Amino acid sequence: MNGEVTSIDSSVSPSNSVKGSNYLSKSSQHSWWSPQSKDRFASVSGIPRYSYKDIQKATQNFTTILGQGSFGPVYKATMAIGGVVAVKVLASNSKQGEKEFQTEVSLLGRLHHRNLVNLVGYCVDKGQHLLIYEFMSNGSLARLIYSQEERILSWEERLQIALDISHGIEYLHDGAVPPVIHRDLKSANILLDRSMRAKVADFGLSKEEEFDGRNSGLKGTYGYIDPTYISTNKFTMKSDIYSFGIILFELITAIHPQQNLMEYVNLASMSPDGVDEILDKRLIGECNIVEARSLAAVAHKCLHKTPRKRPSIGEVSQAILKIKRRHKEDNTSFAGEDISGVVNQIELQQMELSKMSSVKEKITE
Numbered sequence: 001m002n003g004e005v006t007s008i009d010s011s012v013s014p015s016n017s018v019k020g021s022n023y024l025s026k027s028s029q030h031s032w033w034s035p036q037s038k039d040r041f042a043s044v045s046g047i048p049r050y051s052y053k054d055i056q057k058a059t060q061n062f063t064t065i066l067g068q069g070s071f072g073p074v075y076k077a078t079m080a081i082g083g084v085v086a087v088k089v090l091a092s093n094s095k096q097g098e099k100e101f102q103t104e105v106s107l108l109g110r111l112h113h114r115n116l117v118n119l120v121g122y123c124v125d126k127g128q129h130l131l132i133y134e135f136m137s138n139g140s141l142a143r144l145i146y147s148q149e150e151r152i153l154s155w156e157e158r159l160q161i162a163l164d165i166s167h168g169i170e171y172l173h174d175g176a177v178p179p180v181i182h183r184d185l186k187s188a189n190i191l192l193d194r195s196m197r198a199k200v201a202d203f204g205l206s207k208e209e210e211f212d213g214r215n216s217g218l219k220g221t222y223g224y225i226d227p228t229y230i231s232t233n234k235f236t237m238k239s240d241i242y243s244f245g246i247i248l249f250e251l252i253t254a255i256h257p258q259q260n261l262m263e264y265v266n267l268a269s270m271s272p273d274g275v276d277e278i279l280d281k282r283l284i285g286e287c288n289i290v291e292a293r294s295l296a297a298v299a300h301k302c303l304h305k306t307p308r309k310r311p312s313i314g315e316v317s318q319a320i321l322k323i324k325r326r327h328k329e330d331n332t333s334f335a336g337e338d339i340s341g342v343v344n345q346i347e348l349q350q351m352e353l354s355k356m357s358s359v360k361e362k363i364t365e
């Protein structure tokens, strides 16, 4: 199975395609981001190619930095006509040649889904490699969970974010042909748009194989890596499922995986309601504990030490959807109870009033 799976890198043939029109976004997408000097550059896979000068202008000479990743800095760019994008500048010491970079772009350009941070353009010019993505104004999930300056994510938002991520991975695993393994799922790679909808970022880039800052022959980020991958050196879809299980626990507990999250999770797993003890303090009294326990049960399954016993991403999506539906139903019936309470009160008041008016009538008689 793993042999058929591809994480995109420059060794893959560009003739691969993405199946399922339901996954594809509009072909005319991001028409506002129209390259000013497109004609001078041939584009690959329908992804517009830009000159370095275009990008310089759009980023106001690279002034607004959005963040720094392992590939290099990411800048905000604004087009004269109003479209905002994020420009990822790939390190200029990259060993990747122009042809390999074009191949990578053409493969990335085929992946489109509403829960993926979509590539909308690229630039290979003057020895520079730049990738242009849709702008995600609410930044990363990691910042939203761990930064004290951010507002608290509600339980409802966390459930929606979990489902959005799951759908993004489902597209990569089950919608793309050949399937794509992300290899570096983590809360820092989940970005949120202005409506707080989550999208998976950083998929399909061929990275230097790094682990914990050192070149160890392993891909991924410490705290999120499937232990089986460390021992076997085989990365499968189930390794992505493991990383997603960690993200689910981050949503539930707000404990960072590099701050002993797994130790807390293992301790909590010793009793059926153990998750109550590690629930994000900011959620206490603000979420339905049964739902939190159900989501923790899904996360536990994703972390199963035997990879084949972990659920597929389709099964994970279904399980989260079930929790979310129950949440909606409970809230609707709760609201129903509230309304019926108010209705009862109004009826009581009306009865009191009619009693009072009949007494009044008797007095005046």
Ligand SMILES: Nc1ncnc2c1ncn2[C@@H]1O[C@H](COP(=O)(O)OP(=O)(O)OP(=O)(O)O)[C@@H](O)[C@H]1O
Binding pocket: 066, 067, 068, 069, 070, 071, 072, 073, 074, 086, 088, 117, 133, 134, 135, 136, 137, 139, 140, 184, 188, 189, 191, 201, 202
């Ligand atoms: N499309 C985007 N819209 C808005 N901000 C973005 C976008 N892409 C990246 N950023 C910001 O830039 C930062 C760096 O992003 P990048 O993907 O390069 O690295 P990372 O995911 O944080 O780390 P790594 O490269 O090690 O995976 C992010 O944390 C985010 O704040």
